[in-house]
Amino acid sequence: xxxxRIVGKPRTKIDAxxxxxxxxxxxxxxxxxxMAYGKLLRSTQPHAYxxxxxxxxxxxxxxxxxxxxxxxxxxxxxxxxxNQDETALAMDRVRYIGEPVAAVAALDERTAERACDxxxxxxxxxxxLLTMEDALAPNAGRIHDWTRTPNAHKIVSLEFGDVxxxxxxxxxxxxxxxxxxxxxxxxxxxxxxxxxxxGGHLTLWSGTQVPHYVQRALAQVLNIPxxxxxxxxxxxxxxxxxxxxxxxxxxxxxxxSRRTGRPVKIVLTREEQxxxxxxxxxxxxxxxxxxxxxxxxxxxxxxxxxxxxxxSSFGIASTxxxxxxxxxxxxxxxxxxxxxxxxxxxxxxxxxRGHGGPQPRFGFEIQLDKLAEDLGMDPIALRRRNLVxxxxxxxxxxxITSCGLSECIAQVEKGSGWQERRGKMPPGKGLxxxxxxxxxxxxxxxWHPDLPHSGAHVQIDRGGAITVFCGSAEIxxxxxxxxxxxxxxxxxxxxxxVRVVAGDTGITPVDLGSYSSRVTFMSxxxxxxxxGELKAKLLEAASRVLETAPEELEFGDYEIHDRNDHxxxxxxxxxxxRAEAQFGTLGATGSYSPPRLGGNYRGSVIGTSPAYSFxxxxxxxxxxxxxxxxxxxxxxxxxxxxxxxxxTLVHGQIQGCAYMGVGxxxxxxxxIDGRGLHMSPSLLEYHLPTSIETPEIExxxxxxxxxxxxxxxxxxxxxxxxxxxxxxxxxxxxxxGVRFDETPLSADxxxxxxxxxxxxxxxxxxxxxxxxxxxxxxxxxxxxxDCS
Amino acid sequence: xxxxxxxxxTLNVNGETHTVLAPPYETLLETLRERLDLTGTKHGCELxxxxxxxxxxxxxxxxxxxxxxxxxQGHALTTIEGVAKNGVLTPLQQAYIxxxxxxxxxxxxxxxxxxxxxLDKNPSPTRQEIRDAIAGNLCRCTGYVQIVDAVELAAKRMxxxxxxxxxxET
Ligand code: FES
Ligand code: FES
Numbered sequence: 001x002x003x004x005r006i007v008g009k010p011r012t013k014i015d016a017x018x019x020x021x022x023x024x025x026x027x028x029x030x031x032x033x034x035m036a037y038g039k040l041l042r043s044t045q046p047h048a049y050x051x052x053x054x055x056x057x058x059x060x061x062x063x064x065x066x067x068x069x070x071x072x073x074x075x076x077x078x079x080x081x082x083n084q085d086e087t088a089l090a091m092d093r094v095r096y097i098g099e100p101v102a103a104v105a106a107l108d109e110r111t112a113e114r115a116c117d118x119x120x121x122x123x124x125x126x127x128x129l130l131t132m133e134d135a136l137a138p139n140a141g142r143i144h145d146w147t148r149t150p151n152a153h154k155i156v157s158l159e160f161g162d163v164x165x166x167x168x169x170x171x172x173x174x175x176x177x178x179x180x181x182x183x184x185x186x187x188x189x190x191x192x193x194x195x196x197x198x199g200g201h202l203t204l205w206s207g208t209q210v211p212h213y214v215q216r217a218l219a220q221v222l223n224i225p226x227x228x229x230x231x232x233x234x235x236x237x238x239x240x241x242x243x244x245x246x247x248x249x250x251x252x253x254x255x256x257s258r259r260t261g262r263p264v265k266i267v268l269t270r271e272e273q274x275x276x277x278x279x280x281x282x283x284x285x286x287x288x289x290x291x292x293x294x295x296x297x298x299x300x301x302x303x304x305x306x307x308x309x310x311x312s313s314f315g316i317a318s319t320x321x322x323x324x325x326x327x328x329x330x331x332x333x334x335x336x337x338x339x340x341x342x343x344x345x346x347x348x349x350x351x352x353r354g355h356g357g358p359q360p361r362f363g364f365e366i367q368l369d370k371l372a373e374d375l376g377m378d379p380i381a382l383r384r385r386n387l388v389x390x391x392x393x394x395x396x397x398x399x400i401t402s403c404g405l406s407e408c409i410a411q412v413e414k415g416s417g418w419q420e421r422r423g424k425m426p427p428g429k430g431l432x433x434x435x436x437x438x439x440x441x442x443x444x445x446x447w448h449p450d451l452p453h454s455g456a457h458v459q460i461d462r463g464g465a466i467t468v469f470c471g472s473a474e475i476x477x478x479x480x481x482x483x484x485x486x487x488x489x490x491x492x493x494x495x496x497x498v499r500v501v502a503g504d505t506g507i508t509p510v511d512l513g514s515y516s517s518r519v520t521f522m523s524x525x526x527x528x529x530x531x532g533e534l535k536a537k538l539l540e541a542a543s544r545v546l547e548t549a550p551e552e553l554e555f556g557d558y559e560i561h562d563r564n565d566h567x568x569x570x571x572x573x574x575x576x577x578r579a580e581a582q583f584g585t586l587g588a589t590g591s592y593s594p595p596r597l598g599g600n601y602r603g604s605v606i607g608t609s610p611a612y613s614f615x616x617x618x619x620x621x622x623x624x625x626x627x628x629x630x631x632x633x634x635x636x637x638x639x640x641x642x643x644x645x646x647x648t649l650v651h652g653q654i655q656g657c658a659y660m661g662v663g664x665x666x667x668x669x670x671x672i673d674g675r676g677l678h679m680s681p682s683l684l685e686y687h688l689p690t691s692i693e694t695p696e697i698e699x700x701x702x703x704x705x706x707x708x709x710x711x712x713x714x715x716x717x718x719x720x721x722x723x724x725x726x727x728x729x730x731x732x733x734x735x736x737g738v739r740f741d742e743t744p745l746s747a748d749x750x751x752x753x754x755x756x757x758x759x760x761x762x763x764x765x766x767x768x769x770x771x772x773x774x775x776x777x778x779x780x781x782x783x784x785x786d787c788s
Numbered sequence: 789x790x791x792x793x794x795x796x797x798t799l800n801v802n803g804e805t806h807t808v809l810a811p812p813y814e815t816l817l818e819t820l821r822e823r824l825d826l827t828g829t830k831h832g833c834e835l836x837x838x839x840x841x842x843x844x845x846x847x848x849x850x851x852x853x854x855x856x857x858x859x860x861q862g863h864a865l866t867t868i869e870g871v872a873k874n875g876v877l878t879p880l881q882q883a884y885i886x887x888x889x890x891x892x893x894x895x896x897x898x899x900x901x902x903x904x905x906x907l908d909k910n911p912s913p914t915r916q917e918i919r920d921a922i923a924g925n926l927c928r929c930t931g932y933v934q935i936v937d938a939v940e941l942a943a944k945r946m947x948x949x950x951x952x953x954x955x956x957e958t
Contacts, residue, residue: 016885019893020877020900022828022868029827188832188840188894188928237830237894238928270833476892476929648888652934656891659931683837683926691919691932699933 005557006489007711010648013481014495015235015474024235027192027207028267035194036065038256038266039112040249041102041119042275043094046128046345046676047143050092050101050121057118058104063111065260067119069102073255077217079210079245080446083312085144088221088251094123095143095310096345097676098275103252105264128345128676132284132307133768135342143310143343153308153341154319156603157775160395161334166299170290174371177765178363179742180725182282182307183668185352186688189237190273195253196263201228202254203506207236209244209473210513215505216447217246222254233503239475240660241351242278244515245313274681278313278350279670281306281341283322283359284767287367295377295385299334302326302360305768306341309348315341317442317606318349321356324607326364327394328437329405329614330386335395338772346672351515353660354721357438365434365726366741369733378422379433379730380413390704391784397599399783401611402714404640404704408616409435411638411700416618422734428623429633430734434726435616438719440642440709441518443594443608452591454522455509458487458530459587462580464573466491467499468530471511472523474502477717478649479519483527485645486710490531491538492555492572509589517715520645521610522592524710529590537586541579542570595708601778611706613719614640617658619727623735628751631693632662632728638700642714647701653716654699661724663689667744741765797857801826802870808857816860817841817852820867828868828897832926839925842898843867849905868897871904879949880904883942884935891929899925903939911947915940 018024055067073088090101102119106112129135129143135151142150149155167173193206202224208214211231219226236243249266257264268276284305290298304322308315323337372382388394390403412433413419422431445453456470468487474480484498501508511523539550542560546553546568554563561569570578580586597608620634635658644650667687671679680686705712725743733739738753742765794809799816801824808823817834820826820843832838834853841853844866871878877885880903890896899922906913906921913921918939919932927935 010888012885013888013890015893016890017877019890019896020868020881020884021872022826022897024893025827026830026894028831029821031822031825031827186928188838188892188926189830190832236892237832238892240928270835270837476894478891648934652888652891652930655931655933656929657931660928682835683833684835688926688928690923690926691936692923694932696915697931697933 004489006485006495007645008643011485011495011646013478013649014484014500015480026189026235026237027194027205030194030205030234030265032194032196032263035263035265036105036107036260037109037112038103038105038253038264039109039116040100040252041116043090043097043099043101045094045123045125046097046130047126048094048123049126050090050094051124052122053102054120055102058115061111061115061118063107064115065105065107066256067102067104067115068252068255073221073251075221075223077221077246078312079213079314080312080316083316085312088248096347098347100248100252103256105256105260130345130672130674130676132305132342132344135344136768136770143345147343151343153312153343154316155773156319156323156337156339157772158323158601159336159775159777160780163299163301163334163336166334167290170298171293172371172374173288173290174367174374175286175288176363176367176370176741177767178285178287178366179765180283180359180362181669181743182280182349183664184274184277184279184670184686185240185242186686187238187240187242190268190270191243191247191249191276192267193250193253194263194265195257197254197257200224203230203232204250204254205232205234206250207234207243209239209475209515211473211503211505212471212510212512214246214250218250218254221251230506233473236475239514240353241355241515244351244513245278247276270683271681274678274686275347277347277670280352281308281318281349281359285360285363286767287363289367289371291371291375293375295375295382297330297332297386300332301336303338303767304360306339307344307349308341309344309346311348313348313350318351318356320603320606322360324396324398325357325437326360327396328398328400328612329388329435330383331388332395336775340770345676353657354438354718355516357436357722358664358725361436361722362726362743365723366729369730380409380418383409383435393783397604397781398607399597401708402642402704402706403614404702405435405614405616407702408614408638408640411702412616412618412636415636415698415700416620418618428625428735430621430731432619432727432729432731432734434723434730436719436722437612437614438715438722439516439609440521440611440613440715441594441609442516443597443610444605445512452593453518454511454526455589455591456523456526456530457509457587457589458527458534460534460576462577464576465499466493466497467501468527469501469508470523470527471505471508472502472519473514475514477514477653478646479514479523481649482520482645483523486524486527487531490528490535490555492558517718520713520715521709524713525592526590528710529592530588533588533590534586537579537583538575541582542575545570545578599778599781601776610708611642611714613714613716615720615723617723617727619731621728621731621735623732623750625754628747628754630666630732630745630750632695634695635697635724636700637697637720638702639716639720640702640704641716642706642709643703643712644701645711645713650701650716651699654720655697657718657720658697658724659689659694661721662694664743665725665728665745667746669744795858798861799857799865800863801865802867810857812858814857815853816855816857819857820852826867826869830894830897839902840895840898842901842925844901844905847905849902866901868900871900879945880907880939880942883945884938887934887938887941889930889935889938895925895927899927899935907939907943907946912943
């Protein structure tokens with residue numbers, strides 16, 4: 001490969017100017033002629049039958065155009081094919097406070113709101129199940145009738161190797177219980193959609209991370225042909241996983257538009273956003289780890305209870321993920337995972353940045369910290385003793401390719417002055433460590449596992465205009481820019497010369513969307529494939545003019561030249577004209593499917609990925625003993641992202657992850673009270689770190705070039721979030737000598753723990769009582785031989 | 789569909805005068821976005837909690853979601869659309885795009901205005917002073933580091949260009 005011009009260099013994003021001038025158009029910025037405004041009426045009951053809905057007074061209000069209820073959109077949907085358990089509006093029963101019950105379209109928003117107030121709903125309350133313990137209790141009622149065990153949405157029991165024997169071999173075994181609180185994505189832009197139904201065709205502008213899934217679900221629920229639905233992404237004000245499945249208001253706006261013959265806009269309030277949720281599952285976890293005296297891990301057993309809220313969402317995947325991702329960082333010779341996702345009468349949980357990773361990672365990294373102390377070992381040394389190796393297979397049959405974890409650890413160890421400073425800091429200050437791994441895109445899709453995960457089309461016109469079409473979703477992470485950068489690198493132009501048409505299901509090839517950190521890897525590879533075909537044609541055409549074999553030619557700045565004699569060259573645009581003359585219109589489509597991975601058991605594809613990113617973090621904290629306030633003073637985060645296609649964007653992703661980790665470590669919780677009400681449904685009550693609470697974050701890029709990634713790239717958007725919370729929590733122990741096995745480390749909690757009276761009863765963490773079935777014991781599948 | 793009678797509101801925005809008919813309770817946020825098509829001003833709460841709706845009133849930041857349009861009459865208002873002059877980015881906007889300070893960009897318009905008012909008063913802020921100045925402006929994407937970088941970079945460039953001018957003129 002000749003020297004790279006674009007890839008690996010910090011560059012300004014192609015859409016950056018539109019963001020600093022206010023020109024970028026987000027969902028609520030769309031104004032269409034004759035547009036009406038929609039509002040949702042939401043359930044005031046956590047669990048109830050709907051006995052009667054009377055919309056007549058709402059309909060009679062001047063300015064109201066239409067009102068719909070559950071029976072108007074009765075077809076079920078769900079983001080996963082085997083869990084179609086939602087309807088756009090509740091049918092005969094509500095399952096959480098905030099569940100949409102009716103929708104109004106009116107000439108203006110205030111009228112729509114007032115109309116909602118005029119709708120009468122008669123509820124017959126059912127006993128709500130607001131905790132996992134209540135939901136799993138022997139005579140608990142059912143939230144959904146179809147679960148085999150009442151309220152156990154998904155149960156997974158797997159054992160790889162013999163854990164009991166492994167604990168027998170250990171010199172030391174520890175058991176701990178952990179609580180990771182749920183929290184919400186809180187993108188700064190709330191959900192916003194505009195639907196326009198015209199001549200039987202629907203166009204929906206929606207700030208979604210998954211235009212393809214939304215298109216599919218709209219066609220299904222509105223009962224119109226798939227091809228009559230076009231989903232277009234406006235600019236999106238952040239997602240973090242909260243906009244990654246079809247949601248009620250998308251159907252309601254569409255149906256109201258069909259009925260009123262007008263475009264209909266629905267924008268959620270911040271409070272509605274908190275009730276829509278789909279955020280991080282609260283998790284209660286029990287973990288048991290065995291080690292030899294020298295720190296060698298012998299086995300790990302975990303039980304995880306996920307509080308899923310009222311609907312399935314991605315729950316099956318969430319359950320598997322909490323089991324799959326833990327053994328990727330350290331060699332665990334024997335591993336047992338029991339997981340259950342429990343339905344409760346609360347806003348549904350779903351994927352949030354790091355999906356399924358942060359909760360078990362929190363428990364495991366704290367438990368390792370405790371084990372290191374028990375063994376009298378440095379916590380980093382304990383991890384080093386057990387590091388996974390590049391090109392190896394994990395105990396649960398996950399294939400690891402490139403792996404820069406060892407280098408990540410070395411970098412944060414050095415950067416933070418770990419060896420010199422740890423244990424020698426003034427009282428109240430401490431350093432803590434944790435490491436993690438994450439997917440570069442899921443290796444599977446449940447709808448059409450045999451079809452490509454990403455498609456891209458690249459076309460070049462005779463004037464030299466280059467356009468990439470891809471269904472990918474730009475949500476602020478810079479995916480549009482990266483596709484442009486890849487094409488620019490390949491064709492010898494600059495990203496600003498490449499137009500990216502993304503996230504428009506009417507004109508772009510299918511890409512599954514922005515979730516599981518898949519876009520750079522998968523859309524990037526699809527784009528490279530398409531570009532490669534065009535490249536070959538351009539080289540062929542240039543070869544004729546330059547009388548040099550295509551293999552001897554390469555792309556330079558807007559030209560193609562002989563790699564041994566740059567003066568022997570042709571302008572790119574001339575080569576394009578020649579190529580079009582020779583081959584006809586220049587366009588090519590590429591697609592990407594991940595390799596078939598996974599073990600010999602059901603669900604083993606969840607957790608597979610064509611490549612894993614790795615992260616290590618050291619946190620430095622200062623704890624004020626008088627107030628209990630924890631201040632994160634600094635974070636060092638080293639991330640193996642493979643090749644950093646644009647380092648500026650990678651640093652930004654790591655910093656964003658670290659920031660979000662600080663929030664989850666110190667303050668963020670989605671707390672639902674005993675009546676099913678959200679306790680903090682506003683930005684003032686649900687605390688987010690501001691620029692003052694967010695520390696300086698030193699980010700270090702470790703680039704273990706991946707053999708299958710585009711230019712060797714892996715993910716950066718989610719992985720770095722995983723080690724932040726345990727690193728901070730471990731640092732708080734160093735600073736205070738008090739262990740916290742739960743999130744968040746709010747000042748009141750820390751204060752109480754630091755000022756515990758003698759003999760005061762400890763509040764011990766527990767897991768619900770539940771009998772897991774006999775585990776499945778799959779035979780291992782090896783990818784690279786024995787890695788030990 | 790309100791029973792209240794609309795009133796005439798005259799606003800001076802980015803040097804232009806606009807007169808609209810609006811209900812007296814209409815917020816500046818609504819008037820800017822829905823009547824004047826100035827959608828660069830964003831909203832994340834409409835309760836005064838996120839500052840995404842920040843605009844400048846006589847050079848001082850105000851939250852447009854908590855300001856009635858009636859109250860804004862007679863003041864010079866600046867929104868993000870009025871910051872770049874004739875398509876030329878300000879040094880802050882330029883530093884912002886180079887530093888990667890805008891991810892989703894939803895906090896950006898207000899953040900740029902907020903940071904600009906800091907730079908107008910303090911040409912060489914420390915990183916802590918920058919953090920203090922933008923503390924009311926929530927960003928959910930960046931972790932603030934690249935935003936602070938951008939403001940620092942802009943301040944440096946602006947100081948250098950002032951020094952240049954002084955050198956040339958003396
Ligand atoms: S919209 Fe959040 S402060 Fe105005
Ligand atoms: S860049 Fe997304 S909220 Fe700041």
